[in-house]
Amino acid sequence: MSVAGFVVVALAVTMYVLLDGFDLGVAAVAPFIARGDRERAAAMASIGPFWNGNEVWLITAGAALFALFPAAYASSFSGFYLPFIVVLWLLMFRGIALELRGHLPSELWHQFWDGAFSCSSGLLIVVFGVALGNLLRGVPLDAAGYFQGTFAFLLNPYALLVGLFALAALAQHGAAFLAMRVEGAFGQKAARAVLMLWPVVLGLYLVMTVLTLRVHLPGGALWLFVMPVLSLGALLGLRWNATAQPAGWSFAMSSLFIVTLLAEAAGTLFPYLIPAFPAGHGGISIFSAAPSSVALGCALTVTVAGIVMVSIYGPIVWWRMGGTIRVE
């Protein structure tokens, strides 16, 4: 059952990166491709109906971790106190920017919130990437499982590289989303941005994969060797489809790329939620952090039922709300 719990948390995180990933990515890529108030408004409007529901996946991941693995939730959140609070502030700022932009018909007001939106989203991506990098590398833990390192420890070159990679990959994801959602010249610009980001993502991905093999022990399962091949295949497929019509294909490829990456990361971490640094010194595993079987069973039932429900009505609503946006 602990394994199922791990899968649920990993699934919620993957859904978050996949879905809110395009919200954040749109924000990161918008200042480089959106010219003028109308195009920037279209970028914001493309994610308007979705971002709030997407962010719930992050809350779900947090709540699932809380209910399923309270020890891991407690030590990671309090151990990384300041980075976590900074993430909260950035998330709040991002939400405020998205919601307030449209309320006044003033261009200066729009420009301010566009800037706030892009800065906070870009920083969020980097911070999330750095966090993932540190998880893969392991963090120093004391006997009770509380984080013992410093802020400077977290800013190591490997984690920063993962942060940079995350920025490039989600910017590309956001551009692919825009290419799908927005018609006309602006949509084509977004498709070209996918092409321009592509070599950067590929390069960073290769360097990161090589370095990842060095910073932690290689896992045993066969599918851990299949996933990187799939990721690479998806990335190549993205290049192939970047300017093809319908633009949904490039977004699908980008989504596959992100899902396989996170599956690989989750598989690498397993069975640890927070591995210790240096690698091979244990850490907080799903077995040490799990509560009683009653609690695990309850939390699993709840999260799985909820996720199944939202997987049914979510896409129906999205399909209704979908369609493309036109920039006049």
Place this chain on the structure above:
Amino acid sequence: MDPVLADRLQFSFTIMFHYLFPIGTMGLAPFVAAYTWKAARKQDEESAKIARFWTKIFAMTFAAGVVTGIPMEFQFGTNWAAFSRRSGAIVGQPLAMESVFAFFLESIFLGVLLYRRGRVPTMFTAWSAVLVCAGAWLSGFFVVATNAWMQHPVGYSVASDGTIRLESIWALLFSPFLSWQFAHVLTGALLTGGFIVAGVGAYYLLSHRDEAAGRRFVRAGCTVGLVFALLAVFPTGDRNGNDVTKYQPVKLAAMEGLFESTHGAPLAIIGMPDIQKGHLIDPIFVPEFLSFLAYGNFNANVEGLEAYARELWPPVELTYYAYHVMVGLGTIFVGVSALAVALLPFGRLWRARWLLWLLMLSMPFPFIANEAGWTVSEVGRQPWIIYGLMRTAEGTSPTVAAGEVLFTLIGFAGMYFLLGVLYLYLLLREIGTGPDNVLA
């Protein structure tokens, strides 16, 4: 600075600021749903505009609630790690339910309400509004379920290492403390919704604009306000109070400012507690009435604070004042809304400008009453974080220093000040635009 104090200040500041918005969304959601239904049925422009107007105000409030709500979910881990570690297997359950059952529902269907733009059939929109309302109330239910367990823990066992284990989730969801507490919280939010709608309507009538809509708002708002103001007193407030009497007698003593255990205890209407001397300064009493309220018997014995060790007392003054503010305001709400409803027939209310003024100026007070009620509940629970099981002082994060918390508290204060100013500015602007000029 004491780290426990810093953590408590940050939690109480962030939760009290956050809660202003859920009161609004829980209270306004049924109005949005009703107006959206009406617009879908009647298909005329006036109803569509009214629905649009309240949807916009609701959406703004919802967004502010989301933005300030995210830190709440995560602060259990950042600031209260020891509490989360021991009780996460229980406290995490209703919060996970809130996330997957309530938040998804609310946020996805609100997207439909806000971004439909003619793409969506009107009945789909109307049902979406109902689902948003269901999501808002469900979310409230799960949060209150979490809190009710901290007030009166049930369905658990304590493991040898001190971890609190879940034995039955049904015991938690059907806890005897939960039902009346949630009913009271919800009636509080609904009476607030009624007073907001009535207050906005009164503003339009007083300034001779949007008058048709204004009359509708005052009529609906006052009626809803009166119904729920009455329900807030009886049965929900009364029953919730009885649960406190039963499970947390020392909290009751602090609420009422009763120091000595007394047969036929009097009810203090006003008065100021003096902890050193153990009595109320300048009280006005209703003789024997507290015994009647608590036990339904004018002669019953009510335990006073002095029946308990001092270290088990909650902060008496704050609990006492918050309780009296809540009860006093609740009584005033009944009076104001009853008066307005009484003057509704034959349109006499439209000529009673003084009462419209009163309705308009009443708008902030239900928020104060709601916050005061939660202050009674939470401050009155001290020194426990989980009643009788774990003390608040044992719950904080061992690795987080007071200085760190102070820094983030100042950061939250700055951020919330900015958010508060922006929210009020945009809200007043939206009310200034009014239902007649809103883009349907």
